[in-house]
Amino acid sequence: VSEDTRPDTLSDRSIAAVAELIRSGRARRIVVMTGAGISTAAGIPDFRSPKTGLYHNLARLNLPHPEAVFEVDFFRNDPRPFYVLAKELYPGNFHPTISHAFVALLAKRKLLRLLFTQNIDCLERAAGVPPELIVEAHGSFATQRCIDCKTPFPDAEMRQCVESASPPVCALPQEADLVIVIGTSLLVHPFAGLPRLARDSVPRLLFNMERVGDFGTRADDVICLGACDDGIRKLADELGWREELEKLWVGL
Numbered sequence: 030v031s032e033d034t035r036p037d038t039l040s041d042r043s044i045a046a047v048a049e050l051i052r053s054g055r056a057r058r059i060v061v062m063t064g065a066g067i068s069t070a071a072g073i074p075d076f077r078s079p080k081t082g083l084y085h086n087l088a089r090l091n092l093p094h095p096e097a098v099f100e101v102d103f104f105r106n107d108p109r110p111f112y113v114l115a116k117e118l119y120p121g122n123f124h125p126t127i128s129h130a131f132v133a134l135l136a137k138r139k140l141l142r143l144l145f146t147q148n149i150d151c152l153e154r155a156a157g158v159p160p161e162l163i164v165e166a167h168g169s170f171a172t173q174r175c176i177d178c179k180t181p182f183p184d185a186e187m188r189q190c191v192e193s194a195s196p197p198v199c200a201l202p203q204e205a206d207l208v209i210v211i212g213t214s215l216l217v218h219p220f221a222g223l224p225r226l227a228r229d230s231v232p233r234l235l236f237n238m239e240r241v242g243d244f245g246t247r248a249d250d251v252i253c254l255g256a257c258d259d260g261i262r263k264l265a266d267e268l269g270w271r272e273e274l275e276k277l278w279v280g281l
């Protein structure tokens with residue numbers, strides 16, 4: 030689809046048009062998908078941003094390659110680098126961003142169907158997104174289990190999502206009437222395939238530093254390049270929610 034194709038659902042490819050969709054009540058089952066980029070402004074580095082990304086800054090851990098810190102085979106041999114990192118990323122040291130607060134506001138207004146996050150930092154919970162609306166696709170610090178004895182962990186939904194792209198979880202994007210993707214390179218599967226599961230007529234809004242995935246190939250795709258917090262504020266402005274959002278965020 031070329032950039033000038035007329036959208037099917039939106040009046041045009043703009044944040045204002047997405048805001049109008051929400052305000053008019055035509056988007057009430059919003060599915061949000063997030064990655065490390067939503068938390069960089071909170072001080073947690075993402076993986077792949079040049080210079081500031083975690084993979085760029087792991088020399089101190091003496092890894093064979095940066096990804097090894099999250100590989101279970103490496104972990105079995107030497108769990109220490111992971112624990113060094115886990116300590117740094119542990120919940121309690123970081124404050125949610127305004128983008129996290131926006132997702133909480135969607136939930137408060139009963140517009141959030143589900144949040145899929147790749148993050149393990151628990152900042153969605155800290156912002157007040159109800160845990161039952163969060164799928165932590167790569168696990169999180171909220172729960173854990175022994176990799177050998179498999180002591181059960183409480184969140185059944187999370188286990189399904191982590192072990193495989195299980196149909197009940199992956200079916201959910203098909204229910205969405207608006208998909209908002211925030212701060213992810215969409216390189217890690219199966220998460221990376223989720224935005225494609227949205228029905229064709231469903232608008233998809235991307236807040237990211239760069240264009241990712243198949244964004245831009247559909248008539249109702251809206252791409253907002255730049256820091257997600259800026260884009261989210263723009264959307265909140267268009268919705269007339271800015272004051273409520275800033276208040277909610279400041280109160281976190």
Ligand code: CNA
Pocket residue numbers: 063064065066067068069070073074075076077078082083147148149150151167211212213214215216217236237238239241255256257258
């Ligand atoms: P990634 O591959 O590092 O990509 C991050 C994306 O976000 C890139 O496309 C950036 O351009 C973009 N970005 C960075 N800052 C901003 C910003 N302020 N506004 C908008 N966009 C921004 O990270 P992904 O999440 O896509 O990769 C998946 C991995 C990263 C998952 O396994 C996560 O568990 C893992 N991770 C999580 C955290 C966390 O929990 N906060 C931190 C680092 C990595």
